[in-house]
Amino acid sequence: MTRWPLPEPMRHALDLARSAxxxxxxxxxxxxxKDGEVIAGGHNSPREDHDPTAxxxxxxxxxxxxxxxxxxxxxxxxxxxxxxxxxxAGAIAHARIARLYYAAPDPKGGAVExxxxxxxxxxxxxxxxxxxxxxxxxxxxxxxxxxxxxx
Amino acid sequence: MTRWPLPEPMRHALDLARSAxxxxxxxxxxxxxKDGEVIAGGHNSPREDHDPTAxxxxxxxxxxxxxxxxxxxxxxxxxxxxxxxxxxAGAIAHARIARLYYAAPDPKGGAVExxxxxxxxxxxxxxxxxxxxxxxxxxxxxxxxxxxxxx
Numbered sequence: 001m002t003r004w005p006l007p008e009p010m011r012h013a014l015d016l017a018r019s020a021x022x023x024x025x026x027x028x029x030x031x032x033x034k035d036g037e038v039i040a041g042g043h044n045s046p047r048e049d050h051d052p053t054a055x056x057x058x059x060x061x062x063x064x065x066x067x068x069x070x071x072x073x074x075x076x077x078x079x080x081x082x083x084x085x086x087x088x089a090g091a092i093a094h095a096r097i098a099r100l101y102y103a104a105p106d107p108k109g110g111a112v113e114x115x116x117x118x119x120x121x122x123x124x125x126x127x128x129x130x131x132x133x134x135x136x137x138x139x140x141x142x143x144x145x146x147x148x149x150x151x
Numbered sequence: 152m153t154r155w156p157l158p159e160p161m162r163h164a165l166d167l168a169r170s171a172x173x174x175x176x177x178x179x180x181x182x183x184x185k186d187g188e189v190i191a192g193g194h195n196s197p198r199e200d201h202d203p204t205a206x207x208x209x210x211x212x213x214x215x216x217x218x219x220x221x222x223x224x225x226x227x228x229x230x231x232x233x234x235x236x237x238x239x240a241g242a243i244a245h246a247r248i249a250r251l252y253y254a255a256p257d258p259k260g261g262a263v264e265x266x267x268x269x270x271x272x273x274x275x276x277x278x279x280x281x282x283x284x285x286x287x288x289x290x291x292x293x294x295x296x297x298x299x300x301x302x
Contacts (some may be wrong), residue, residue: 052216052222052245052246053246058204059194062204066202068201071200072203086237086240087239087244088238090237090238093237093238094236095204108274111241111263111267114274115272115274116269117236118269121262121265121266123258123262124237124239
């Protein structure tokens with residue numbers, strides 16, 4: 001049996017999540033893709049950076065916007081290993097991300113299909129296309145083993 | 152008649168909002184207060200910074216966390232001229248802000264008393280005490296005149 005390979009951006013995001021774990025941060029990774037190429041990436045780093053906003057998505061969005069020289073990432077995709085929280089979903093809307101791909105759902109902190117459901121309100125000025133599930137098992141296992149090791 | 156004076160942090164936040172307008176950014180300002188002193192402040196600057204996450208609250212939170220050397224702003228207050236959006240409300244929760252003061256409500260983009268109501272879901276791990284309305288008229292007039300001038 002051949003298991004269908006994960007798309008390259010999600011593999012890249014999973015690699016970034018592993019880097020986060022290696023430096024003691026919750027293993028979540030994200031990349032921004034434009035025209036089929038990864039143009040920015042980041043992982044969770046609030047502890048190391050002394051920055052409560054330093055989630056993977058925020059790091060990737062900030063880097064991509066800096067590179068593209070504007071405040072909007074129109075036509076860009078964001079690939080992330082976990083369902084975004086309210087902060088990151090809001091940032092995705094502000095950045096006008098065209099497509100959001102996330103691997104694992106996050107019933108405890110997610111705000112896309114759970115809780116605040118940020119994209120479902122008229123106060124949210126942009127809603128990306130949303131795809132989930134690719135890489136879910138890998139992403140969830142990274143988080144489980146991180147928290148298991150910390151107990 | 153003597154009009155009750157605005158608390159100093161809100162006057163400071165309004166000054167920062169005026170600075171934003173002066174550089175062509177939407178006039179919203181925020182400060183962080185710890186033990187009665189303003190320790191950080193910021194204003195909207197997504198255009199100038201090429202950063203869709205550069206809202207006043209995010210700028211103030213990042214500066215305060217950097218100064219205090221941690222990812223949490225326990226015991227701190229955030230004073231902001233407009234009801235926070237979903238991104239900023241999420242950041243306020245992550246930062247463990249103790250008390251949130253905002254001047255004007257934002258029916259079009261707010262996520263505290265409007266829309267996503269970020270603090271009202273179990274996925275939100277921290278809810279600050281929330282006070283609103285002080286400085287509402289001044290904050291709303293700054294925004295109105297900014298958008299009037301742009302038309």
